[in-house]
Amino acid sequence: MSSTPNSFRTGPDERGHFGLFGGRYVAETLMPLILELEKAYNEAKVDPQFQGELKYLLTQYAGRPSPLYFAERLTGKLGGAKIYLKRDELNHTGSHKINNVLGQVLLAKRMGKTRVIAETGAGQHGVATATACALFDIPCVVFMGSVDVERQAPNVFRMKMLGAEVRPVTAGASTLKDAMNEALRDWVATCETTFYCIGTVAGPHPYPAMVRDFQCVIGDEVRKQMMEAEGRLPDTLVACIGGGSNAMGLFHPFLDDQGVRIIGVEAAGRGVETGEHAASLTGGRPGVLHGNRTYLLQDKEGQITEAHSISAGLDYPGIGPEHAWLKEKGRVEYVAATDDEAVEAFQLLCKLEGIIPALESSHALAHTIKLAPSLSKDNLLVMNLSGRGDKDVPQIAERLGVKI
Amino acid sequence: MSRIEKRFAQLKADKRAGLVTYITAGDPNIDVGFQILKGLPAAGADLIELGMPFTDPMADGPSIQHAGQRALKAGITVDATFDMVRRFRKETGDNDTPILLMGYYNLIYQRGAERFCKEAAAAGIDGFILVDLPPEEADELKPHAVANGLDTVLLTAPTTDDKRLPAVLKYASGFVYFVSVLGITGTKSASEEAVRTHVERIKRHTKLPVGVGFGIKTPDQAAAIARHADAAVVGSAIVDRVKAGLDDNGKAKPDLVPGVFAYIRALADGVRGVRKA
Numbered sequence: 001m002s003s004t005p006n007s008f009r010t011g012p013d014e015r016g017h018f019g020l021f022g023g024r025y026v027a028e029t030l031m032p033l034i035l036e037l038e039k040a041y042n043e044a045k046v047d048p049q050f051q052g053e054l055k056y057l058l059t060q061y062a063g064r065p066s067p068l069y070f071a072e073r074l075t076g077k078l079g080g081a082k083i084y085l086k087r088d089e090l091n092h093t094g095s096h097k098i099n100n101v102l103g104q105v106l107l108a109k110r111m112g113k114t115r116v117i118a119e120t121g122a123g124q125h126g127v128a129t130a131t132a133c134a135l136f137d138i139p140c141v142v143f144m145g146s147v148d149v150e151r152q153a154p155n156v157f158r159m160k161m162l163g164a165e166v167r168p169v170t171a172g173a174s175t176l177k178d179a180m181n182e183a184l185r186d187w188v189a190t191c192e193t194t195f196y197c198i199g200t201v202a203g204p205h206p207y208p209a210m211v212r213d214f215q216c217v218i219g220d221e222v223r224k225q226m227m228e229a230e231g232r233l234p235d236t237l238v239a240c241i242g243g244g245s246n247a248m249g250l251f252h253p254f255l256d257d258q259g260v261r262i263i264g265v266e267a268a269g270r271g272v273e274t275g276e277h278a279a280s281l282t283g284g285r286p287g288v289l290h291g292n293r294t295y296l297l298q299d300k301e302g303q304i305t306e307a308h309s310i311s312a313g314l315d316y317p318g319i320g321p322e323h324a325w326l327k328e329k330g331r332v333e334y335v336a337a338t339d340d341e342a343v344e345a346f347q348l349l350c351k352l353e354g355i356i357p358a359l360e361s362s363h364a365l366a367h368t369i370k371l372a373p374s375l376s377k378d379n380l381l382v383m384n385l386s387g388r389g390d391k392d393v394p395q396i397a398e399r400l401g402v403k404i
Numbered sequence: 405m406s407r408i409e410k411r412f413a414q415l416k417a418d419k420r421a422g423l424v425t426y427i428t429a430g431d432p433n434i435d436v437g438f439q440i441l442k443g444l445p446a447a448g449a450d451l452i453e454l455g456m457p458f459t460d461p462m463a464d465g466p467s468i469q470h471a472g473q474r475a476l477k478a479g480i481t482v483d484a485t486f487d488m489v490r491r492f493r494k495e496t497g498d499n500d501t502p503i504l505l506m507g508y509y510n511l512i513y514q515r516g517a518e519r520f521c522k523e524a525a526a527a528g529i530d531g532f533i534l535v536d537l538p539p540e541e542a543d544e545l546k547p548h549a550v551a552n553g554l555d556t557v558l559l560t561a562p563t564t565d566d567k568r569l570p571a572v573l574k575y576a577s578g579f580v581y582f583v584s585v586l587g588i589t590g591t592k593s594a595s596e597e598a599v600r601t602h603v604e605r606i607k608r609h610t611k612l613p614v615g616v617g618f619g620i621k622t623p624d625q626a627a628a629i630a631r632h633a634d635a636a637v638v639g640s641a642i643v644d645r646v647k648a649g650l651d652d653n654g655k656a657k658p659d660l661v662p663g664v665f666a667y668i669r670a671l672a673d674g675v676r677g678v679r680k681a
Contacts (some may be wrong), residue, residue: 015540025509025536027463029561029586032568171469177460184462189587191563288510288536289460301482302514304459 008255008331011322016205016292019328021321024204026184026291033191038206040111045213050106057102058217061135062092064099066218068225068382073352081236081375083368084229085355085385086222086250095358095387096218096246097128097199103214105132108195115194119143119183121176121242122313122360123155124387125199130164140164143183145175148312155391173306176242176316180290200243201320204291208320215249222382223253230380236261238371239384240364241334242278242314244323246386255331264323265367267309268336278307279336280319281327294321310339310395311359313387337366343399345369346389358387359395407502407530408555408578411451412613412634416680421630422450423675424615425668426506426639428471429454429488430480431646436656437475438488440646440664445501447665448672451615451635453533456485456507463535465590467640470647474654482511482520486527493528502530502578504557509537512545521548531555531578539575546575557581557615560606562598569609579613579634580606590640593619600632623674630678638671 011018024034044050058064067087075083088096108116116138120126126142133140142159146168149156159166172178180203187196201208201215226234237254239247241264254260269277277283280295287296289304297305297317307317326332337345345365349357357365361384368383375381389396397404405413415422425444430437444452457472457480464472489503505524512520512534524532531554537545539558549556555578563586564572573580582602584594594616603614616629617637629636645667649660 024538024540026538027535027561027583028538028559028572029463029563029583031538031540032561032563032565172459181460181462185465185588188463189591191586288508288513290462291536293513296510298510298514300514302458302510303476304510 004329008326008329009252011325012205012209018322018325020286021293021324022205022208023293024291025288025293026204027188029188030191034204041107041206041210044107044110050110054103054106058099062098062102063090064217065221065225066090068222068229070229071353074349077352078369078372080372080377081379081381082377083372084226084234084380084382086218086382087385088218088246089358089361089385089388093128093131094390095124095128096215096249097125098131099217099249100199100211100214100245101125101128101132101197104195104197105136105138108138108197109136111195113193113195114138115190116140116197117143117183117186117194118197118199119176119179120199121148121179121315122311122358123148123152123159123391124313124358126164126166127155127158127162129197130159130162133164134162141186142166143169143179143186145173145179146170147174148176151395152312152391153394175307175312177304177307184290200245201248201322202243202290202292202294202318208292208322211245212248212252212322215245216252218246218249218384219251219253222250226380226382233257233260234380234382235259236263236375236379236381238263238265238364238368238381240265240314240360240386241319241323242267242316242360243318244320246384248320248322250382250384251332262332263367264332264334265363266334266336267311267314267363268338269308271338272336276308277336278309278314278316280317281323281334282336284317286324289318292321294318294324310342311363313358313360314363335367337363341366343396346396355385356389356393357385358389359392361386406553406555406578407500408451411500411502412579415450415634419680421633421675421678421680422635423448423626423672424451424453424617424635424637425449425642426453426455426637427642428457428468428475429485430457430475430478431471431643432474432650432654432656433478434480434484436660438491439661441488441492442496443661443665444668445498447668449501449668452501452503453506453637453639454485454489454503456482456505456511458508458511461508463588465588465640467590467643471643482515486523489527489529503528504531504533505529506533507535509534517545518548521552521554525552525554529554531557533557533559533581535559539572542575559583562586562602566605569606573610576610576612579615580610581637582606582614582616582633583618584616585618587618589618591619593621593625596628596632599629603632623670626671627674627678630675636675642668
């Protein structure tokens with residue numbers, strides 16, 4: 001694994017592998033459907049009509065491009081790197097999730113599927129999927145762990161208003177992993193008519209590559225916007241990672257720019273040393289789950305252990321396989337931020353910039369706060385503000401002991 | 405000839421189909437689970453599938469999910485599963501009934517395919533049925549399975565069309581497991597006509613015996629499958645009998661083991677009542 005490839009952007013291979021990682025570890029019932037999806041996606045990808053429709057929706061419906069905002073007060077306070085925020089929280093539905101969902105639901109339509117299912121943790125992907133399904137008039141079922149249903153109540157109601165059915169999942173720890181199990185179980189039974197809209201760069205091939213491609217609009221825009229603002233590429237990129245779709249979307253277009261330092265921030269929960277965390281790359285090892293081989297939190301035998309994070313969107317014991325590969329190749333640095341650090345960062349951004357960040361994105365911010373002071377003032381740092389925090393307000397209030 | 409091949413050859417000579425019974429290793433606990441395992445052949449099982457519990461059984465319905473949780477709670481491990489099979493061979497002297505491990509690939513991957521296959525074969529295990537290891541990913545396991553005389557029973561589904569079947573069959577040995585419905589274990593049942601059509605289709609591609617599973621709950625359903633396939637596989641419905649034998653505290657009631665065996669006996673009677681050409 002030590003050899004450096006000529007390019008970090010050519011994966012996966014034709015069987016969906018990123019080195020050791022990725023692949024298609026699914027039940028035989030689903031295999032033919034996954035092959036069909038791969039074929040349909042490969043055709044759509046090069047079809048100008050599909051790309052044109054997607055571009056139109058991203059611009060006119062989702063509000064892209066999202067601004068690249070120079071966070072002057074945050075920069076001044078931290079006293080180091082010049083910090084830009086990629087404002088994906090300003091997208092329609094409040095996060096980067098819509099980028100991927102519009103692509104997948106368009107593909108579902110194109111494939112003649114008549115029903116869409118999705119899993120969700122924080123509810124951001126669920127809301128985005130429910131939104132696109134409302135727009136395209138397709139019935140939508142969202143699987144969500146019952147613990148998450150409780151801690152992300154505003155998003156549950158949003159999905160219902162958008163016409164989606166939300167199915168609480170009570171298996172296991174009743175969080176994102178269990179929601180994904182249940183979505184896969186539904187899909188095995190309904191695969192001939194149902195499109196499974198996966199929310200992150202994980203799952204069986206072609207999902208990790210497809211979701212990445214749809215999210216690359218983030219990094220592509222940053223490239224252009226930074227050239228306009230500063231006349232050169234950024235020096236540092238920071239993004240939070242649960243499954244890793246917002247991070248992959250920002251990182252991928254820069255992987256071959258060796259001068260760009262790239263950092264992914266996992267959720268350290270109560271601290272990686274406590275065992276109560278969701279940092280699969282920092283605290284896990286390779287294994288097979290949910291259709292792909294990647295870093296997983298697991299015990300000695302290979303039983304999957306429960307993740308913990310204050311952020312429902314990061315509360316997952318795995319990570320996208322391409323991130324696992326980039327870690328092994330050493331191209332991307334992976335670090336972790338704790339619940340407490342994320343909550344502190346959340347409050348800081350509210351006060352300094354008037355922006356309420358999602359708890360997920362607050363992890364990226366927490367690391368930015370740690371890192372920026374050590375960097376020079378001409379270091380251009382881009383942090384992906386992947387979601388807005390309105391959904392987290394009740395949870396933050398409770399944590400701060402405030403009754404609302 | 406492997407135990408699985410021998411068993412199917414014998415069934416053919418006896419002009420009948422076989423009954424494949426699934427239980428989850430260590431359900432409801434390791435002792436009672438072993439008692440059940442030990443008595444399966446006498447109750448009428450021709451082949452045994454021993455489920456390896458996994459925290460995230462994404463192709464299983466509630467019955468097998470809960471069985472796995474009971475077993476994990478009772479402390480089942482891969483080593484304890486191997487040990488159970490070793491004791492089965494030793495204590496019963498049964499060296500003919502094939503035992504297949506059924507489950508998910510991660511448990512094998514963590515131990516390493518080579519070591520896992522070696523230890524499984526040494527314990528008296530005959531092969532694998534792995535839900536999340538399609539032929540596309542089977543290269544890592546197959547050579548070690550072959551080297552240790554273990555059969556790899558691959559799954560085919562209604563979605564596995566004629567074009568794809570050869571790719572699946574390339575890796576299959578022992579028998580072919582036809583998943584008769586679109587869905588997870590223990591839910592829907594296929595019509596006899598659909599099973600007949602698919603089994604005939606599969607048999608056009610292979611000489612391997614075809615076992616049919618998913619959704620078989622009654623002796624009549626088992627008999628209907630036996631008319632068209634070489635074996636009927638019953639899992640969730642057996643596991644449900646284990647659950648029915650537990651009291652409110654999850655302790656095994658005295659009638660649990662006899663209840664499971666009586667049910668299997670009825671299934672076996674159903675299967676054995678069908679004479680084959």
